[in-house]
Amino acid sequence: MRIGLIGTPYDPFNRAAPAPELAALLPAEATLIAFPSRVGAFPYTPLERAMQAIGHAEAAITATEQGCDAVVIDSVGDYGLDVMRAALAIPAIGSGAAGMAAAAAHGRFAIVTVWPASMNFVVTDLLRAYGYEAACLSIDNVGQEGDLDRLAGPDGYLADVKRGEDALLNAIAAAVARAAAQGAEAVLLGCTCMSPIAARIAATATIPVINPLAEGVKAALAATPLRSAPHVREGRIDLLRTMVASVANAPIEDCPVCVATAA
Template sequence: MRILVINPNTLASVTDLVATHVRQVAGNRAEVVPVTGRFGARYIASRAAACIAGHAALDALAEHVTGCDAVYLACFGDPGLAALREISPVPVVGMAEASCREAAATGRFGIVTGGAAWAPMLTEFVGSLGLGERFTGVRTIAPTGDRIANDPDAALADLAAACRRCAEEDDAGVVILGGAALAGLAARIQADVPVPVLCSVAVGTEAAIAAASSGDRQPPALALDSIGLGPALTRRLSGD
């Protein structure tokens, strides 16, 4: 099976990082097709950037989904997820949704990520999933994910401390380390945190593999006139 992995920001280095970890988790169960956003913010750390990223994700899906069995939106925050599902002929998995649902299944959960702007955005996102009663909140550290990816060792102590605060002060029974650029760091800080720390990239990968294995296919019935969009997205929106 083939999984289209969409990084809706424009940093190819983040795409490479995510693809490496998705392949490690998937092993020989799936072929990974990584794609970087064709336009938009270098890294998503604001509402405006997230909105643009949703468009970039739609553009990437339209261009590359043919021949794939599932789509993995590899951005914690899932920009454009509902719209992707509306136009996709195959299942679409969002990194944040998959992680939050898995964490909530075990009890109370918190989120740790990079960049203060994500705290209200993710709080609203969790509420939209109907998981607010099990959510203990978001703890952020100052560097955004792109900076963490450039020097992960420098962020480990702060990430571990934020996860401990989720457990000890917020009473979270599990913590999601959220963010494509934080791939692989959960395992590196787990020994310093008293509750399980979930890697959002790994959780989303397993969900994408399960979705691809389901065989669900629902060709969208769209007939939307548009102007100024990329050719592939224009065709998909028109139903061609």
């Protein structure tokens, strides 16, 4: 089984499979393949989020054409999920939707995220759309607004997240402990960029810690093939590709999880 991770950056210097921390979830015949978005707009606001819906949808179409059996959006923001489901002949899974469902299965839950409060609109809109607003006790923002100014590069904020810098891990652990003290029965990690450190976070927690990317991949593995492909009007896929191609060479903004260039 081939699962396309949509929005996952392609690293030309590292030929290893993406999300190696999820290897234990995969049966021997399953592989994860990265399909980056070609739209270089970090979703600071709903405007850029709409742009990413188009970019992620185009990446998912490419994944389908290259033989993937399912796609998983590598973002809690689920950019373009409804577009994918209206266009693809294979199952499309949102990590945000899968993660929220898994967290809510434990009861009331909190979200702990490495993003600052200005980015909370991404998850609050989805909590409302998916029907989990009442189940979510709180959103704890470990990240600060200034972190948005130093995202990229080997010394950037997201590199700190991936490495699990001690100060950041301690802050996340404290946020998880606060959630438990407030009565949360589980914690949902608020970004798939936290997947590499999810096991380390869970090891010190007293309540379940939900890794949304892992839940998305599990849902893809369990998904049944679609009985029929959705109807797409003639020429619409070409039009979508033309739209994306018009911005594909624009400077790429900083988040290597949500935005990346194709090889």
